[in-house]
Amino acid sequence: MQRWVAAAGGTFGAGGVNSGYTNSGAVEIPLAEAAKGDVLQRTNGGDNDWSFAHTVVVVANKGGGLYSIVQSNAPGYVNGTWRSDWAGLVTEVPDWRATTAPGAPAGWYWRAWRFGTVQSSALPPENTRFTRNGSGQQYLSMRGAALPINYNDAVAFDAEGNRSTGVYNGPLPPATLPNTTVIRPVGRPDQFLLVNGVRQPIGDPATSSCLVFAFNLPGVAVVPASWADTLPTGPQAACSLPDHTRFTETGSLAQYISIRGAALPLSYDDAVAYDSEGLRTYTQLPVGYVTNPIHAPSQIPENTMLRAVGSPSQYLYAAGALHAVDNPTLSSCLFALHPQNGLAVVPTNWTSSIPQGHAATCN
Structure with a gap:
């Protein structure tokens, strides 16, 4: 600096x-x-x-x-x-x-x-509709972009209560939203995830909420439908919460934790142990996340390195069993052999259901 x-x-x-x-x-x-x-x-x-x-x-x-x-x-x-x-x-x-x-x-x-001063050329506030001097064309200020609005869009924005308008004559940025923005065309319920200029349909509320949380978004961006409809459509969007995110589903007190995309149930003792280790990241999702097959406990990847919360003992999860990792040198070797995003801290509620295999080896 x-x-x-x-x-x-x-x-x-x-x-x-x-x-x-x-x-x-x-x-x-x-x-x-x-x-x-x-x-x-x-x-x-x-x-x-x-x-x-x-x-x-x-x-x-x-x-x-x-x-x-x-x-x-x-x-x-x-x-x-x-x-x-x-x-x-x-x-x-x-x-x-x-x-x-x-x-x-x-x-x-x-x-x-x-340091010093900045000469402002900022767009109007987020979700503000605006025109430019000498033109009747409307735009929407959204995530740093200026998205064009047609007559039907304007009527739909009015119907949804977005009537804020202004005049902006500064530099007009491209009509391109940031990657991994979740959008909803105004006047419609369908949602999409933007990935490299392609809109991926979002099939359910749980996936939408997961994407907003996982990408740390301020919410779902309501955009002009005429603009959204110009984007090519890709495969359906999927989402898994980040590792060690604890969550519940609406209307239920049952708590889960996301490990490598799998939703693993927590016992009360597990929740206390995660609290003690400082792993308190939490969100609530609509019903449907846990029952999505991509989040089944069986989705824990082969050769995942893990330990049970509250315990220092490490294991290699392979062939449906836990294989003890007896020393730091072996742990380092296994991480080099099977690169992954650090050590997964899993609930004892899950490890207690997994059989113990032979001690892990690394060649």
């Missing part, structure tokens, strides 16, 4: 995670108002706690909590190629959200800082 500020003609003074900004003349602004050149800093409020701190610079605020950013020492694109070997690299991410760090305890959040 010191080098970037210096390259822009400024000076970044001494200080900690937060005081470094105030000592350098930066002013904190609301996260939603961050614009090109502003700095976003992840912190837990402790000025000397760098354990999960991270810094990004905003390239564009696309609205709805979505940004285009540059950063260092984190996965992203370099010259159009995604780089996972990110150490020492400056990377860019065109569709980025200010989410909690993987593995970070509760209490970490993002602050936005501004």
Whole structure:
């Protein structure tokens, strides 16, 4: 950050995670108002706690909590190629959200800082219809895009209560919504997931809610139907909650946890143990998620590395059995042999139903 500020003609003074900004003349602004050149800093409020701190610079605020950013020492694109070997690299991410760090305890959040002033050319607020001087063409401001509205769209927006209008004469952005936006054409109940410019039909409310949660979206974007109907249609959308997300379904107290896409039921003791380990991420979904075959417990992938919540003992799940992993060297070998997203922490309510196999080996 010191080098970037210096390259822009400024000076970044001494200080900690937060005081470094105030000592350098930066002013904190609301996260939603961050614009090109502003700095976003992840912190837990402790000025000397760098354990999960991270810094990004905003390239564009696309609205709805979505940004285009540059950063260092984190996965992203370099010259159009995604780089996972990110150490020492400056990377860019065109569709980025200010989410909690993987593995970070509760209490970490993002602050936005501004050096100097920004000349505003922001679109009208989200969901605002607007025209331009000298033209009767209406547009909808949505997630940083300007979507054209025809007469039937306007009537449908009126019927749904969206009558807010304005005039905007700044730069008109493309009519392109960010990837992984969930949309609903105005006046209709059907929903879609946008993936690379293709709309994928969403078949049920549980999948819609899962997608909104998994992609950290501000909600379902209600868009002009005439615009949505120009998009090609792809395969049906599917969704699994992120690993270690606990959830219930509407009208039920039964709690589950998502592990590699499977919905595993929790006992009361499991819930207490997850709380003790800080794994408290929770959401509620409409009925239908658990009964979807793609979330059956049998969907736990072959060669998953796991441990039961509240226990340090590791196992390799293979051929329908648990195979004990006896030492850290063996664990490292198995992770190298079967790459995966870290160790799955599973409920004892599930492991108690799985037979024990022979001890794991790694060649």
